[in-house]
Each structure stands twice: as C-alpha cells, then as structure tokens.
Amino acid sequence: xxPRIPVSVDLVVLTVRGQQLNALVWRRDxxxxxxxxxxxxxxxxxxxxxPAAAARVLAERAGMPGAPVHLEQLRTYGYPDRDPRQxxxxxxxxxxxxxxxxxTEAHMSWQPVASLRDMAFDHRRIMFDGIERAGAKLEYTxxxxxxxxxxxxxxxxxxxxxxxxxxxxxxxxFHRKVTKAEGFLVPTGRTTTxxxxxxxxxxxxxxxxxxxxxxxxxxx
Amino acid sequence: xxPRIPVSVDLVVLTVRGQQLNALVWRRDxxxxxxxxxxxxxxxxxxxxxPAAAARVLAERAGMPGAPVHLEQLRTYGYPDRDPRQxxxxxxxxxxxxxxxxxTEAHMSWQPVASLRDMAFDHRRIMFDGIERAGAKLEYTxxxxxxxxxxxxxxxxxxxxxxxxxxxxxxxxFHRKVTKAEGFLVPTGRTTTxxxxxxxxxxxxxxxxxxxxxxxxxxx
DNA sequence: TGAATAGTGTCTGTTAGACACTATTCA
DNA sequence: TGAATAGTGTCTAACAGACACTATTCA
Numbered sequence: 001x002x003p004r005i006p007v008s009v010d011l012v013v014l015t016v017r018g019q020q021l022n023a024l025v026w027r028r029d030x031x032x033x034x035x036x037x038x039x040x041x042x043x044x045x046x047x048x049x050x051p052a053a054a055a056r057v058l059a060e061r062a063g064m065p066g067a068p069v070h071l072e073q074l075r076t077y078g079y080p081d082r083d084p085r086q087x088x089x090x091x092x093x094x095x096x097x098x099x100x101x102x103x104t105e106a107h108m109s110w111q112p113v114a115s116l117r118d119m120a121f122d123h124r125r126i127m128f129d130g131i132e133r134a135g136a137k138l139e140y141t142x143x144x145x146x147x148x149x150x151x152x153x154x155x156x157x158x159x160x161x162x163x164x165x166x167x168x169x170x171x172x173x174f175h176r177k178v179t180k181a182e183g184f185l186v187p188t189g190r191t192t193t194x195x196x197x198x199x200x201x202x203x204x205x206x207x208x209x210x211x212x213x214x215x216x217x218x219x220x
Numbered sequence: 221x222x223p224r225i226p227v228s229v230d231l232v233v234l235t236v237r238g239q240q241l242n243a244l245v246w247r248r249d250x251x252x253x254x255x256x257x258x259x260x261x262x263x264x265x266x267x268x269x270x271p272a273a274a275a276r277v278l279a280e281r282a283g284m285p286g287a288p289v290h291l292e293q294l295r296t297y298g299y300p301d302r303d304p305r306q307x308x309x310x311x312x313x314x315x316x317x318x319x320x321x322x323x324t325e326a327h328m329s330w331q332p333v334a335s336l337r338d339m340a341f342d343h344r345r346i347m348f349d350g351i352e353r354a355g356a357k358l359e360y361t362x363x364x365x366x367x368x369x370x371x372x373x374x375x376x377x378x379x380x381x382x383x384x385x386x387x388x389x390x391x392x393x394f395h396r397k398v399t400k401a402e403g404f405l406v407p408t409g410r411t412t413t414x415x416x417x418x419x420x421x422x423x424x425x426x427x428x429x430x431x432x433x434x435x436x437x438x439x440x
Numbered sequence: 441t442g443a444a445t446a447g448t449g450t451c452t453g454t455t456a457g458a459c460a461c462t463a464t465t466c467a
Numbered sequence: 468t469g470a471a472t473a474g475t476g477t478c479t480a481a482c483a484g485a486c487a488c489t490a491t492t493c494a
C-alpha cells in the first residue's frame with residue numbers, strides 16, 4: 001500500500017520595511033504552538049499544481065491578492081514529527097515583495113525577522129533558509145529589485161542589499177557596479193525630490209534575470 | 221477535509237565514467253512509459269524522514285547500499301498529471317558519486333546522460349535540474365571531490381569539472397587554483413604511476429565544504 | 441631522444457574595494 | 468554658506484586566463 005500524506009505549502013514572504021527585513025506572519029490563536037508566530041500556509045488540493053497552491057495561499061491565506069510578489073520554491077520539509085498532530089509534508093515557497101500595503105487578512109502582519117523568536121513548528125528554520133536563499137539570489141540575479149517599488153533609486157536598491165546581507169556597502173562602488181550590470185536597471189529619466197541632497201535618478205527593473213557580472217558578497 | 225497525496229523520493233545519482241557524465245537509471249518494463257529510462261525512486265513511508273527515505277531508495281532501489289554518495293535535496297515536483305496513473309508528489313534528491321562498481325540491483329545501470337533521450341514521467345527535467353545544480357555546486361563547494369575516489373590527482377578532479385561543466389579548462393591554471401583553495405585538497409605524499417608522464421601527487425578531500433576563493437565558471 | 445603529463449612562474453587585463461573629488465539639492 | 472545625498476574618477480591589490488618554462492616519467 002502506498003502511504004498518503006497531507007502536503008502543505010508554506011510561504012516565507014520577505015520585504016524591506018524601514019531599516020529591517022520583515023516577514024509576513026500571523027500569531028497562532030490555538031494549540032499547538034498557541035501564541036507563536038507562524039508562516040502562512042495551506043494544504044494543497046488534489047488537482048492543484050504547486051505554484052498554483054503557493055499563489056492561492058498568498059492571495060487567500062496571506063491576504064495579498066494580486067500583489068507583485070516573486071514566488072519560487074524554497075525546499076521541502078518532511079521529518080515526521082514536525083507537526084505534533086499528524087505528519088505533514090511542507091513545500092516551502094520563498095516570496096520577495098516590495099513594501100506593500102497591509103495584508104487584507106486582519107490576522108496577518110509584517111514583523112521584523114529579528115523579532116520573531118517564538119515560531120511555530122519548524123517555521124523559524126524555514127524562514128532563515130528563505131533569508132539565506134534571498135541573500136544568495138541577490139548575488140547573481142536581479143531579484144533585489146523585487147523588493148523595490150516599480151520605480152526606485154540606486155540608494156533604495158542598496159538599502160535592500162544592505163539589509164538582506166546585514167552589512168553596509170560602499171555607496172559609490174555599489175552605484176558603479178549596479179548601473180554597469182547589463183539589463184539590471186532601466187533609467188526612467190525622472191528624478192526623486194529629496195530633502196537636503198542631490199536628486200537621484202529613478203530606475204525601473206531591466207530585462208535581465210541574471211547579473212553579469214554578479215554582485216558578490218565575498219569579503220570586504 | 222485534508223487531501224492526502226502519495227509522495228515519492230526520486231534520485232538523480234550522477235557520476236563521471238570514462239569521458240562522460242553518467243546517471244543511475246533503469247529501463248521500465250511495464251506501462252506507463254514502458255521501455256523508457258527512469259530514475260530510481262520509492263514512496264516515503266509514514267514514519268520516515270526525507271533524507272532517510274532517500275538513503276533507503278539509494279540502498280534498496282538503486283542497488284547502492286553503503287556507497288559513499290553525497291545526497292542532498294534537489295527540489296519537489298508536483299504538477300498533478302506528472303504520473304498518468306495517480307497524482308504523485310516527488311521530492312527529488314541529487315546524489316554525487318565516485319565511479320563505483322555496478323549496482324547490486326541488476327536492472328539498474330549507469331548511462332551517459334547525453335544518451336538518455338526517452339525518459340519516463342518528468343525524469344529528464346529532474347535529471348537536468350540535478351546536472352545544473354551539480355555544476356553550480358562545483359563552483360563554490362568542494363563537492364567536486366565527491367565524484368572522485370578516496371585518493372585522486374588534480375587531473376582527476378579537473379576531468380570532473382570539465383565533464384560536469386562541459387568545457388575544457390587550462391590544466392595549469394586549474395592546478396594553481398585548486399591547490400591554493402584552503403582546505404580543499406590534502407596531499408597524501410604518494411604519487412601515481414602513469415604511462416608516459418610525470419607521476420602526479422595524490423590528494424584526499426580536505427575539510428573545507430566551501431571554496432575560498434570559489435572556482436567560477438564565468439567566461440573564458 | 442621525444443612524447444606525454446605534472447607542476448611553477450610570469451604577464452596582462454579585469455575587477456573589487458578604498459576613497460578623493462565633483463554635482464545638485466535644501467536650509 | 469554648510470550639510471546631505473548623488474554620482475564619477477582613480478588607485479591598488481587580487482585574481483582569471485594565457486602561456487612560457489621546468490620536472491619527471493615511459494618508450
């Protein structure tokens with residue numbers, strides 16, 4: 001006989017708000033792990049594709065319908081007692097989002113990842129796997145822009161890199177590298193109005209998915 | 221009601237034999253996909269962890285009990301009609317193996333990946349995802365040595381890189397980079413006996429998991 | 441000896457990081 | 468004017484790739 005297992009999709013949705021990396025979470029109001037923070041998730045339906053399930057969970061459970069969130073599969077978590085009630089296999093998805101309006105689901109909220117100590121199940125592990133993946137993706141893909149609004153400055157993008165990587169970057173070198181990477185940024189011609197500084201060029205995401213050359217976070 | 225789904229673990233086990241990348245496969249002897257090549261796989265049991273399931277499939281189904289194979293999770297494949305009989309979610313694992321003796325399971329065999337045209341289900345896609353992951357791992361981890369026997373020469377390791385990446389590398393630059401990468405290779409003091417050439421130093425795998433600096437396959 | 445493979449040294453172009461310097465705004 | 472941020476240019480050390488050269492074996 002073939003064992004059949006409930007399979008859930010859990011989302012690590014990250015964004016940059018203020019000066020911190022934030023995750024989309026809710027506080028559990030019943031056991032198990034009552035009072036702990038949890039990622040949004042849901043069971044996949046019998047005829048549902050995995051990306052479709054992730055998009056459905058994002059729209060319905062996470063309260064972000066139609067939001068411009070980059071979703072990609074993270075990894076699958078399956079040790080038998082990760083849910084004390086019954087065995088549940090979880091296919092985790094990573095979502096990268098710009099600083100969006102509050103979720104339409106009242107119980108969901110953005111919380112700084114550094115503040116999320118008590119998390120339900122293995123969600124803390126999953127979240128940190130997602131953060132590590134996000135950091136790696138910034139190196140060799142253009143997904144840093146997924147954290148930014150449609151139009152953004154080089155300083156906006158630099159702040160994303162600094163917060164996800166947890167280190168400061170030289171604004172001048174960053175500017176040079178990011179504007180030279182082919183297809184990363186498309187100038188809009190417009191500039192920001194700022195207080196006490198030279199206005200910055202506004203850019204849109206370019207067509208490149210992969211960065212040439214990559215933005216390495218090796219030493220320094 | 222929570223839908224329950226059969227979950228399998230499928231293995232992309234790769235090795236370097238002769239001058240080609242090989243995968244561990246079997247030829248299906250019944251429908252669906254009769255006569256096509258398939259990866260080894262098996263359903264996970266109700267109380268079984270995913271890595272344990274992968275190790276079990278490697279030992280029992282793939283016929284490689286106790287073999288020194290590096291196993292890591294690749295990704296999960298879940299669209300509903302990937303198996304025409306019933307929906308099966310597949311958690312794929314990538315295995316990197318040295319050139320081992322033939323599998324103890326008679327129906328399993330090593331086949332050059334370039335020769336594997338007709339593959340069952342989505343196994344061709346899974347296999348190429350595994351090959352791409354292997355290529356990426358060679359860049360920044362010491363897993364190239366996982367394709368080599370316990371003691372190997374720099375030329376052995378270079379052949380691994382060349383075959384997985386599908387391009388030739390300068391032997392002299394490769395030698396310099398690989399011997400300088402901290403903790404990658406440990407000299408044994410012994411040398412090989414060869415025909416018509418200077419004997420090569422034999423090395424063992426060093427303690428490093430990550431390569432500093434990485435072996436990038438950018439241009440050139 | 442020559443062929444073959446192992447291993448070292450050197451050169452050149454590119455790049456990362458440090459940082460001086462200019463540009464443009466607001467108060 | 469000074470403070471603040473944007474953006475450019477320059478220097479240096481490190482590194483990748485090209486390749487000359489030496490070392491050690493077998494036939």
